[in-house]
Structures are given as C-alpha cells and as structure tokens.
Amino acid sequence: MNRKFKSYALNLSAVLLIFLTLYTLIQSGAINKYYAGILIMIGINVIMTVSLNLTTGFLGELALGHAGFMSVGAFTAGIITKQLSTSLGWDPLACLPVSLLAGGILAAAMGFLIGVPALRLKGDYLAIITLGFGEIIRVILQNMQVTGGAAGISRVPRVNTFPLTYFIMIAVIIVMFTLGRSRHGRAILSIRENAVAAESTGISVTRYKIFAFTFAAFFAGIAGGLYAHQIGRVSAATFDFNKSIEYLVMVVLGGMGSITGSIIAAAVLTLLPELLRGFADYRMFLYSILLILMMLFRPKGLMGTAEFSLTLVWDAAAGFLRRTLRIRPRDHTPMLPDVPRYDVGEEAPVLETGRLGIRFGGLQAAENVNLQLYDNEIVGLIGPNGAGKTTVFNMLTGVYLPTEGDIRLMGRSIVGKKTYEIGADGIARTFQNIRLFKSMTVLENIKVAFHTRMHYSAASGIFRLPRYAREEAGIDLRARELLRVFNMEESADIRADGLPYGQQRKLEICRALATNPKVLLLDEPAAGMNPIETRELMETIGLIRDRFSVAVLLIEHDMKLVMGICERIYVLNYGRVIATGTPAEIRDNPEVVRAYLGHSNTGAKAEEGETHGNA
Amino acid sequence: MVLFLNQLINGLGTGAIYALIALGYTMVYGIVKLINFAHGDIMMVGSYAAVVLMVNAGVPFPVALVASMLVCVAFGVAIERVAYKPLRDAPRICSLITAIGVSYLLQNSAQLLFSANPRPFPPVFSIPPLRIGGVSISFVTLLTVLVAALLMVGLNLFVMKSRTGKAMRAVSEDMGAAKLMGVNVNMTISTTFAIGCALAGIGAFLYCIAYPSVAPTMGAMPGLKAFIAAVLGGIGILPGAMLVGFIMGVAESLTKGFVSTQLSDAVVYGILIVVLLFKPSGLLGRAQREKV
C-alpha cells in the first residue's frame, strides 16, 4: 500500500468516524444541547488556536491581537446574515457561506494591514503593533453605527450547527498541515528558526510574514463568523486583549508549532471552565496555578513541536502484529538516480566586483575592492581580523548596501537587490557562527534551500495539486541525493542541532549548495574545528569542486587549509586588497607578512604608511 | 490657552504615573528580557498592603509606605525564584506565560481575600492645588513628576556607575559571560527584581493618592501601559521608558481634550504604531542590526 494513500485513508476515516459518533450522539440526544454547545465552542477555539499557531508557533512572532480579527469576522458575518435574512428574506442558513467568507476576507485584510509594518519590525516591537491594532479594532467597532455601537449586534440568526463547525475546523486543520508541509510552510518555519539564513537562501522574510499574518487572520475571521451564528450576539468588548491572551495561552500550552498540541489545548482549556463550574470562586485561581505549573514542568507545551500521527500509530500497530504473526514485510529499496552535474559553463568571470567600497559614518570599512571569480575555482579571501572580509561578504549578499563600486553576477549588476533576491540569483553563503534551522531535520534544512527552485503556489501546496506532488517528489529525491554526495544521508531525519559540530558546518555548506548557486561564499568554515574535522572539511570543499560547477570564495584563518585548497588568494587589509596571487606568491609577499605580523611591531605607523601608500 | 495648559498638566499627571511604573518595568524587562505581565499586579499587592496597614491597622503613612514597598519586594523576589528562575533557559514565551499565570494568581487571590469591590484609599495629603491664573496643578501631580524624575536619574546613575548596576548590564548582555567574569547572576537578577518591585511599591502609593480606589484588577491597565512604555522607549533604556510614559499621558489627555474622548485609545495606539514605524528600535533605542 502506498504510504501517502494509507495516511489519507487513515486520517479521513478517523475524521469521519469521530464525526459520525458525535453526530449520532447529538441527534439521539445522548449529547444534549449543553454539551453540543461546548463541542461547538471547542471547534471555534481550535480554529482560533491553530490559526494563531501559524503566526506565533510557526512564524515565531508574538501576536497579542488575534481576538481582534475574530471580532472583525464576527461582526461582518453577523451583520451580513442579519441583513440578507431580514431585508432580502434569504434563509439564514443560505447566507452562511457568503457571510462567513466575507468575515474571513475582511479579517484577512486587517491581518494584511498589520503584516505591513512587519516590513520593519520584529520581536517585542512587532508584538506591540499587534496589541495596538487589536485595541484600535475594538475601539472602532465600539463606535460605529453599523456594528451597533457599545451594545454590539444582537439577534444574529443562531444557525450554526455542529457539522458545519466540525467540518470547517477539519478543513482549517488540514490546510494548516498541508501548508506546513509545502515549500511555503517550510519558508515560514525557516524564518522562525533563523531569519538571516532564510533570507540568504532566497526566502523573502517580509513576504512570508505578511502571508502568515493574513492567512491566520482569515481563519480567525471565519471562527468569528461561526461564533456570531452560535451565540447570536456580538459585542466588541468580548474580543479584548484578555481574549487574545487566552488564545496565546492555548497555543503555548499546546506547544508552539504543534497543530495537534493546539487542538488538545483548545479542547482542554474550553472544557476546563465548564468542568470547574462547581468551584466557581476558585476556578480562575486553579487555572492560574495550572498555567504556572504547566510552564515550569513542561515549558515546551503538551506536544512541543511534535505532531500526533495516525499513520505512525498504525504502522506501530501493524509492525507489532507482523512481529507477533511473523509476517515478513516486502523488501523495497528506493531507486535513486545518479548525481547530476550542475552546469554553468561560462568563460567570463561568474562574479566580479569593480571598485567596491562601503563607508559606515566616518569609517571606510572597504575600499576599491576588485575581485574576480571564475567557474569551478576555489579562491581564498584572507586578512587579519577586522580587515573587512565579512563586510565584503555582506556586500556581495546584499546585507550591506555598498556606498561605491559595482558587483556583477554573470555580467549583471546586483547592487541594490535584496538579500533574498541575490540568494535566488545564485550567490549562496555560510556564516561565521553557524546558522542552521535548528529544530528542523537535516533533510528539511536542505529542502528549505530548494525553495526558489520550486514554483508551485500556496494554493497548490494546500490542496496538494499535481504540481505540488510532482515538484515535492523531485525535490525530495534531489535533497537526498545531495546529502548522499556529502555522506550525510544517514542523518537525513535527525534534527539539525543534533549533529556534531563538524557535520553542522557541512550541512550549512550543503544547504547553500542546494540553492544551486553559481557562487558559494564560505565564511570561516574551519573556525572552531579540530584537525580531524578540518581535514574532513578540506575533503568536502574538494568534493564541491569535483562535483559542482560553482565558484567558491573562502574566508579562512586556517592557513594550512587556505594554502592547501585555494587556487588563488586575495589578501585584504584595512578594507583594501593588498595582494593577490597563487598560494605560493602570497606566502612570500612581504606586504602580506607585514599585515599579519607588523601590527605588534610598528603599530600605528604601519597603519599610516599603508593608507598613504595605497592612495 | 488655559484649557490647553490644564489638559497638558492633566496629561503630565497621568504620564508621570505611567512613567513611574514603567521605570520598574524597564529594570526587569531590560535586564532579564522578561515581559513581566505581573508587574502591575505587584503594584496592586502594594496598594492592598498599604490600605490594610493604614485603614485596618492604623499605621501612619510613612511606615505604611516602607512596609508596602517591602511587601512588594518580598513578593517580587519570591515570584522570580519560584516562577521565572527555572525558565531562564527556556524560550522567552514560556516565562511570558508564567508571568500571565502569576498575574491571574495575584488578581484572583486578592479577589478571594478582599472581594471584587473596590476599597477606598484613605486621603494622605490635604494640600490644595497650586493655582497660577486659570491653571491648577494638584500636589499629587507635582509630587509624582518630581519622584519619577528623581528616581529616573538615581536609577540611571545606579545602573551606569555602581558595581551592582554594571553587573546588571553585564547579565543583560550575556548571562554566561557575566557568570564567567565572577558576577553572581542569581543575586543580580534578584536585586533587579527587588528594585523593580520596590519601584512598583512607590508607584502604588502615588497611584493610590491620585486615584484613591483599590481593586484586584487595578494593576492590569498600568501594567500594560508600562509594558508599552518600556518597549517603545527602547528596551532597557530608563530615560526612554520614562519619556514614552509622559508622551502617552500627554497624548491621551490632549486627544481627549481636543480630538475625541471616544476614539482616544485608538488615536493613542495609532500614534504609538507610527512612532514604531519610524523608530523601529524604540524612541531612544539605537537601531541594532543583527551581526552577520
């Protein structure tokens, strides 16, 4: 049986089984209106929590105004249904699709509005923006005529039903799962893990932040619509800061980034107050103690980032049966095609800089830097600490905007482009301090880097259209292939931060290569490595030259490594190239020796002389 | 013009209260990076302590002030040890959630002990307001502005110059490195909480003199405003927090006075958002680029 088919079949039957059980119980009266009402509220809260998990759990931004989107959805849907059913005489049930969708869309528009400031902000500053927007929405709703002012709207037809809530909830959960497993979901996750690295692999952080906010708001709007048709009245005061906090608590208790966790937490925390009805006075007291204890003893939440998988449970059960019944599983090894060569085939320099320079205030950090990199070449960039090596890398990758000069990639200028655009154009890099997507698996780290090489849309990812399936299948093969080239196939499914140090470096290089770069920038890859690890690194870099068609620019202090593998070397000091040539030429260059050793001897004088000498 | 001045003074009065509470908030927020949602509730605890001491036990005002500050400090340090310390290495959002838990716990304990009904705070000073022309400045406003300014200067000196202050900043920059340099991290963080909570105690007193009504949920709003001031001022920057506290007070007052009392919250939040868009690292915060 096909694994994917099995997972679909299992989950679908579980969804239907749960539905049929609950529905029959409700219809027969075994679950009365009270319990049915609670079940529906659980459904609504699950939608809210799962959607907030997208911004807070997956994207990793603290959002303090999620209830605001819910209120926008609730008012919009409530007003539309009321109007259509009273003035046009529509059946309220028939209004639902229109009003729910409209509520979702208007809420999404608000989410987009909040997402836009995210262009510039992050962390607590962004949190304040979400809080502020939530409050602004509330105050405006409380003072508008259409929304009934302070009283809110009353007598919205109470036409929400259990099946409706249930299936919308299931739809939202499915969308979250499929989105999370598409290239777009991986992009969002990678931003949480390491925004700088995500940007360098060609992911537009801004665009995905806005996307996540808009998407989450859309679902919150739908949940609001359901709420309006469930309770029959909406007042803005319900959806205040405290309500937003309530949902945030559900997300964190469930586990940030775990959809299953969100579902469990939303269900438990909706049920809990009803169970504690008998302890009226002590209910909130108990709740607060539970909250503190929960965080102290399980800071990652109920589920952490893990998901409950029916397929795994099924497999475990089947495995157990097989073992006890001694049935042999059929043997099938996946077939992998050979490693392709990524051909570029250019005679002209792949990367060229002309009189590149940058000035920070009064400090000229780099000046008149002319580099040329050819395909399939390993070039070293060395120089004493503070010589401006990383600054050059940052200019090449668009982190800094050069104040003078030009950078040409394959003959075209890339100055002024965003980091993620340059990443997509073909410059990949690694970082001095390793920047992996730590809590993602090794394979996922690689897949994130394939982002720009895939083209299926968010819709295609969510609905798993043929294009998604085709591209993902291809990417899975290629990602595993790439790992195989670097002998890391074994570690494909372990978390990136579980790798030993040397392997983490290797994975970072591997990830950079996965973007199919024309130029690979390695920033001190041997830093912190022991001699054995360094030797392995040399092999890895050698492998890159042999198997990939890419120009490598290497910053390194380990002279043995640099002299061992580089074909050419640029020496940088005080932001200028002071020497260039083969390793042998560089080793004998007096100016280079002075740059490295001269500091302690001549101090400021050498500095002076150098600046003037080159001017 | 007189109306404008009066409204400006009203704004400075509320702003001074925000600033005062924000100072204590920023101490903790700047050094431990904890969004301490329970800060306002510590203030509530201090207020109840003061009411119980002054009304039920008949303790004179200066003694009650010191005693309620000590109560705040005791609560703050105990809460830090029990609820925040174990989570120092966990993701920040975990301690945020415990802080929310502590906030609920304090509010609901107070409600069980004292009921939800507000209690009046006894009058402390009966000094008539200062009147210049048509402009009147109440004594509490003057006092609060003065106390807030003095505390800000004092604290800033303390954090910048003193040994403990330097230790605090070291802990804020890099806890591990600070430990290696011989800084007693636990002690330093406890001291930070103690100072922050003592400030909440002073804040509670001035708050109650200005608005003589003590209720279990009284800390929520000032706590939220202090959080906003602490972030907007630039994380960990005391003068910034104080400045934003005053700006918020004046913005609220002038909006209510001359724009709209209905939409004032929306307008004030709107102003804050615009400020953040132009100063994404806070008003006095320096733009920090993540080093790549």
Add this chain to the structure above:
Amino acid sequence: MKKLVAVLVTLAMAVSFILPAMAEDTIKIGGIACLTGPAAMYGVGVKNGVDLYVSELNAAGGIDGKQVEVLWEDDEASADKAANAYNKLVQNDGVCAILGPVVSSATDAAADLAASDGIPLITASATAYYITTDRPSVFRTCFLDPFQGKVMAAFTAQELKATKVAAMYKNGDEYSVGLKDAFVTEAKALGLEVVAEEASADKDVDYKTQLTNIKDSGAEAIFLAYYGDVASLILTQANELGMDVMFTGGDGISNITDSISDKSLLTRMYYSDHFTNSADSEIVKAYLAGYQAMYGEMPSISFSATAYDAAKVLCGAIAAAGTTEPDAVVAAIKASSTEGVTGTITYDDHNDPIKSAFILTYDAQGNQVFVKQQDPQQ
C-alpha cells in the same frame, strides 16, 4: 426471551417516568449571574436577593407543599458563558425557569435561547430596552434605561434648576452608553443645553481630562452613566479641580458609598434607583430585616431588591399556574400583579414592569436620603 425483553422495556419506561416524577418533589429554578470577575458584586447581590426570597418561601411551606430549589451558574458577565450556563441548567438540571442573568449582553444571549425554548426568564437587572422585545417568555423586574434617563433629565431641569448639562459615560459599555443616550435625548427634549458628552475607556482611573473639558463648557450638572466605583473617582477628581457642579446618575451609582473616602462629596450626588431603604412600608422593613438576618449586613445594591421581586414574581406565577409547564407559567407571569419590595409589579405589552423610580441622595456621612418618587405616568 421475548418476555424478558418486554419486562426490561417496561422497567426502563417505568424508571424513566418515575425519575422525573420523584424530582417533582422540589421545583427547580435556574439562576444565572456573574458570580466571579469584576462585575461579581452585582451578580452576588442578585443571588442574595433571590436566595433570601426562596428561603423565606420554603420556610413558609414552599409552593403547594413543594420546596423550591435555585441552582446557580456563573456567567462571568460574558454572553457565551451565559449561553452555556443556560443550556446546562435547562438540559442537564431540568430547571423550569431562569432568574437572571445580570448584565445586558449576557442576558441577551440567555434570553434568546429562553425565547426559542419558551422557557420563562426574568432578569432583575438588564435595563437595555431590546432585551424583552419580541421575546414572549422573557421578563424583567427593573425599569428601563429610557425611563431612568427621562426621570433624571426631568429632575435635573425641575429640581436642580440646571440649564447647561454634561454627560459622562464609559465607551463601549452597553449599560453606560444606553443610559447616557437616554438622558441626553430627554434632556434635549426638555430644552436643556447639553454642552458636553465625554467618554472614558474601560478601567480608566483618570477623568480629569474629561472634567476639564466639562469645566470649560460651563455645565451646571453632570450626568454620570457609571457604576459607583467610577463615580466615586469622578466626584473626588472634580473636587480636586475645584468644580462647583451637581451630579446625577442612574441605578448603577447605588454602591458609591463603598468606594469613596470623602463622604461629604456625596451630598452633590442625586440618582434614580429601583428601591429605597428609607421607604417605610412593612414589606420593605421585612425585606431589610430578613437580609440583615441572612447575610449580616444591609444590602449594598438595589439589584438585591429587584432580584427578590423577580423570585417573588416567578414563584407566584408558578403557584398561580399550578404547574411548572412553561407556557402556563409565562401566561401567569404576564397576568400577575405582585406586591414587591420595589413597588407593585405588573407587565405591559413589552414584558416590562410598570413601576416607579426613587430619586435618592446622601447626607455628609454617606447615609442614603430619599428625595422623591417618580411614577411612570410622568
């Protein structure tokens, strides 16, 4: 085998008939109120009033020899919790009628459910007009915001002789905004000049800005659409600003004495209420004595009295109908005339009581002083 099944089925049916029949020994009424949270004092006041009446009734033999039991559920003043509470009481506990909820939004949610189920519901405190509109089984024992606004506007014009008035209210609070609107509409109709309408936000403690605006506008009387806790802050701050104005307000003011420290300021405060402690009818004296005996203190809010009356109206109707069957009880309530502690309660077409308001003030020690009674005909 067939016999066995038949016996079992008969047994099961018998049990299912007997069980409710056994429960019929007591009459179960559901109570919904905000018993926790910031509005708890109103919920507890309502609960106290109902419990007082029911304990007196039960001591006197109950209804037709059956004891009355009130089952309370907390709604935390929120609409969705009130809906849950309603469903629990009706579905799980099988109550025949509902007393409460307390605040208007929660009452609206529960009343909507009660109206579609046909279950009788009487609220003691939801003063918003629309609560009983088109809901035949929903009643109340308090007067309405429009009536209160009318009474206080007339009082401001005639007794306080003010010509310029201002109103202050809490933005986004249904009770506050509704009451303010009613007052402003009526004040304008009476030819008063409304010089300022000032809003505040939830949990605000500083009202000096609004008061400064009002001071500048030259108002002689300020209508406070607030509860007592906020009103006490406003009175104190107006005093600090040296304002020489009178204050008026609605039924929410009644707990102001608890939260104000300078009681002498209260002599400027006039408000309308459902009930006065100073009425010297026997029934009021008995109520106050009973309350004192049961709770060890005097009632601090007037909703205890309207709640006492709500319980009396409902129990009287059940007795009159001779059954707990909802339609009969609803009809009996509609036809009832109840001698309550807040006056005689009869219902109009809109299911609202036709009753008087009492205008009250305080002396310098904070004791309630009766000013006048305003009848609904005016």
